[in-house]
Amino acid sequence: LAKTTQPISMDSYEGQEVNITCSHNNIATNDYITWYQQFPSQGPRFIIQGYKTKVTNEVASLFIPADRKSSTLSLPRVSLSDTAVYYCLVGDSSGNTPLVFGKGTRLSVIA
Amino acid sequence: DSGVTQTPKHLITATGQRVTLRCSPRSGDLSVYWYQQSLDQGLQFLIQYYNGEERAKGNILERFSAQQFPDLHSELNLSSLELGDSALYFCASSGGVIGLTGDTEAFFGQGTRLTVV
Numbered sequence: 555l556a557k558t559t560q561p562i563s564m565d566s567y568e569g570q571e572v573n574i575t576c577s578h579n580n581i582a583t584n585d586y587i588t589w590y591q592q593f594p595s596q597g598p599r600f601i602i603q604g605y606k607t608k609v610t611n612e613v614a615s616l617f618i619p620a621d622r623k624s625s626t627l628s629l630p631r632v633s634l635s636d637t638a639v640y641y642c643l644v645g646d647s648s649g650n651t652p653l654v655f656g657k658g659t660r661l662s663v664i665a
Numbered sequence: 666d667s668g669v670t671q672t673p674k675h676l677i678t679a680t681g682q683r684v685t686l687r688c689s690p691r692s693g694d695l696s697v698y699w700y701q702q703s704l705d706q707g708l709q710f711l712i713q714y715y716n717g718e719e720r721a722k723g724n725i726l727e728r729f730s731a732q733q734f735p736d737l738h739s740e741l742n743l744s745s746l747e748l749g750d751s752a753l754y755f756c757a758s759s760g761g762v763i764g765l766t767g768d769t770e771a772f773f774g775q776g777t778r779l780t781v782v
Contacts, residue, residue: 597755597773645763652721653698653763653771655708
């Protein structure tokens with residue numbers, strides 16, 4: 555199970571682009587990267603998933619360099635409602651990796 | 666609304682007691698996951714079931730047990746409760762086994778807030 559490391563917290567002003575980087579140095583060939591968002595007292599919600607290069611959806615972009623040892627979640631023009639904890643997970647395509655969350659990054663968006 | 670239903674939403678009980686938390690997964694989902702989240706703590710993975718069978722186990726205490734029934738709903742039983750068991754307990758479900766069956770995400774319920782006094 556690849557270990558992930560993320561900053562504990564980040565602050566940003568409204569309207570800014572926020573980039574949260576996750577380090578996963580021992581990621582395996584078949585592993586993919588997934589990000590979840592959790593608001594206080596709510597269950598986490600899937601944001602985005604990728605294997606390599608760049609993935610974009612209506613909520614965020616995920617950048618994965620060629621060596622795949624890190625990934626960056628990019629949130630464009632954040633608003634106060636983006637204040638949440640963001641989790642980076644690494645899982646393998648064999649399905650043998652339990653859905654394990656680390657401590658995540660607490661993002662605070664300031665007006 | 667994720668489609669995952671957890672009951673009850675709130676539960677207050679005394680130390681030493683036993684409680685049962687219930688989870689109804691999204692229609693058709695075969696995998697159920699249980700998590701514990703204490704105040705200011707991350708999500709602790711407890712256990713995963715797939716189609717009635719235990720598939721993965723995390724840091725689940727011996728005082729805790731779970732099962733998934735033929736109709737795919739799941740129950741988490743917590744016994745000999747201690748003050749430290751006070752937490753939010755989340756259930757999540759996915760169609761199959763994430764990564765293996767093409768499923769990419771798990772859907773979480775709103776949680777059961779357990780307070781042990």
